[in-house]
């Protein structure tokens with residue numbers, strides 16, 4: 448029996464509410480006080496453990512309660528008793544065992560990869576095609592309704608070497624968005640600027656506002672309208688020469704196929720929490736590249752554990768050329784869960800070369816932030 452032929456014997460799930468330092472407003476909703484995540488720990492019969500995180504957002508992908516139930520009730524029985532090496536089969540079963548719940552499936556995949564890495568000594572990227580890059584440029588999102596606080600954040604991240612920001616727009620009035628863009632362009636010329644509406648514009652106002660903000664020459668304008676408004680996305684794309692990105696419109700490879708066929712975007716935000724596994728996230732990026740579209744590594748409201756999973760996915764995916772936005776552990780959470788801090792240096796995420804995901808959560812902090820706990 449090879450080491451990876453060990454059976455999976457432990458499946459533990461926790462629901463955590465992790466405190467954050469400020470409010471974040473996005474087009475579709477707000478995060479304040481805490482962000483809620485679900486942690487999964489798999490144990491193999493030899494004692495090795497692998498960790499994964501589901502990072503749902505109730506207005507975006509789904510609720511933490513749904514992620515918890517998907518793991519605890521529906522994904523547990525198809526995982527326990529399987530061999531660690533059965534990853535592809537487990538994930539294939541998981542895809543159709545419970546509808547949606549992409550964050551729960553991403554957590555399961557991350558935990559399987561971490562477990563494989565802990566057993567073999569390989570970093571998770573080694574199971575995803577190998578390492579293409581050592582570092583990933585970091586984008587930090589500007590989303591505080593208190594713009595003075597964001598000015599201080601802009602000064603801080605500039606000093607830290609960050610050179611990409613994403614301005615969250617469409618959660619208040621248009622004048623506020625224009626005012627912030629004028630101030631950022633005037634006072635922070637070092638930054639490459641991206642704009643993300645998070646579906647915040649109504650169909651009747653979208654064309655005018657997208658054309659207005661395009662005059663500030665952002666790198667791209669992301670998801671101005673509702674996810675299902677494919678026709679309107681295509682019209683907006685055709686109306687401006689600034690690239691239009693799809694985020695909420697594209698979850699997995701199935702959406703990517705339709706988005707490419709209908710020409711709704713110039714690029715896509717790739718997130719493991721949307722695609723439902725690290726490999727499916729790679730599929731989305733590769734499909735985008737095959738259609739001549741760009742891709743960047745997005746995230747949800749995550750702790751460092753999910754950031755690590757996304758980091759390994761991007762490290763092994765050449766098609767993701769626009770960096771990542773794994774900024775929460777460094778600039779948003781009051782306290783992260785990882786025993787060893789998520790590594791960001793000079794505005795770049797550093798890809799870990801240690802076994803598995805390269806980090807595990809601290810058990811005391813899990814106890815501190817657990818609102819619902821259950822051991823197998």
Ligand SMILES: [Mg+2]
Nearest residue numbers: 643669694716
């Ligand atoms: Mg987005």
